[in-house]
Amino acid sequence: MLRIVDELAGPGPLRVHAHAPADNDPGTALRVLLTADVLARVVEMRGRAVLIGWTGPKTEAAAAIRPPDAEGEPARIAQELGGPPGVQLTSGMYEGAGVACLQIGRAALPPLQGLDPLAVRLVLLSHPYEEPVSITAEEIAEAGHALARWRRAVAAWAEHPSKPIPADLKSTARTALDHRLDTSAVLRLLHALATADDVPEGAKFETVAHLDRVLGLELVREVGLV
Structure with missing residues (x-):
C-alpha cells in the first residue's frame, strides 16, 4: 500500500485528508482519524513528511491522536496544506480528488467519556482498519490493564543492556x-515477543520502542520511574 502511495502521490509532503463521518457516529469518526494518524507515522518513519487535514466533527477520544494541520471543508484544507491530497480516508464512498482512497470500517464504541483514550486506541489498533468492529466498555477496560502490564514489562526490559532489534522481527513488522x-499484526508480533526466550530483554525494549513510534501507545512511558 505504501509503495503505491509513494509512486502515485508525487514528491514533497504526503497530504492526507481524513473524512470523519458527520452522521452521529463518533466511533467511526475516531477510527478514520486514528488510521490517518497511523498512516502518517509509518510514512514519516520512512523519511517523508506528512500533512493531515480533517473534515467532519471532532471526537472526544481524539486526544490520543495527532492533531491535524488543517480542518474544515476539502477546498480549504487543500489550500492550507499547499495542494490537493495524495490520500483520502473515509468510511463511505468519496469521489473527491486524490490518488488513493482507504475505506475505513465502521466502529461501534460505548460512550467514551471517562475512558482512557490510549486504551480505546489499543482496541481499535487490534483490528484491521477495514473491518467493521463493535467494542464494549469491558474490552476497553481490559485494554487499559494490558497497557499497564506492557509498560511495566518495557520499563523492566529497559534496565538491561541495549541489543539490536532482531532483523526478522523488524522485517515482519515493516512488511505488515x-x-x-x-x-493488528504488529501487536500480535509484540505479544509473541514478550514471551520469546531467545530474544534478549534489551532487544525486546528496542523493538517495542521502535514499533511504538507507529502504535502511539506510550509503551515506554514508565521507563526510569521504577
Whole structure:
C-alpha cells in the first residue's frame, strides 16, 4: 500500500485528508482519524513528511491522536496544506480528488467519556482498519490493564543492556505496515515477543520502542520511574 502511495502521490509532503463521518457516529469518526494518524507515522518513519487535514466533527477520544494541520471543508484544507491530497480516508464512498482512497470500517464504541483514550486506541489498533468492529466498555477496560502490564514489562526490559532489534522481527513488522497498514499484526508480533526466550530483554525494549513510534501507545512511558 505504501509503495503505491509513494509512486502515485508525487514528491514533497504526503497530504492526507481524513473524512470523519458527520452522521452521529463518533466511533467511526475516531477510527478514520486514528488510521490517518497511523498512516502518517509509518510514512514519516520512512523519511517523508506528512500533512493531515480533517473534515467532519471532532471526537472526544481524539486526544490520543495527532492533531491535524488543517480542518474544515476539502477546498480549504487543500489550500492550507499547499495542494490537493495524495490520500483520502473515509468510511463511505468519496469521489473527491486524490490518488488513493482507504475505506475505513465502521466502529461501534460505548460512550467514551471517562475512558482512557490510549486504551480505546489499543482496541481499535487490534483490528484491521477495514473491518467493521463493535467494542464494549469491558474490552476497553481490559485494554487499559494490558497497557499497564506492557509498560511495566518495557520499563523492566529497559534496565538491561541495549541489543539490536532482531532483523526478522523488524522485517515482519515493516512488511505488515507497508502492505496493509496492519497494526493488528504488529501487536500480535509484540505479544509473541514478550514471551520469546531467545530474544534478549534489551532487544525486546528496542523493538517495542521502535514499533511504538507507529502504535502511539506510550509503551515506554514508565521507563526510569521504577
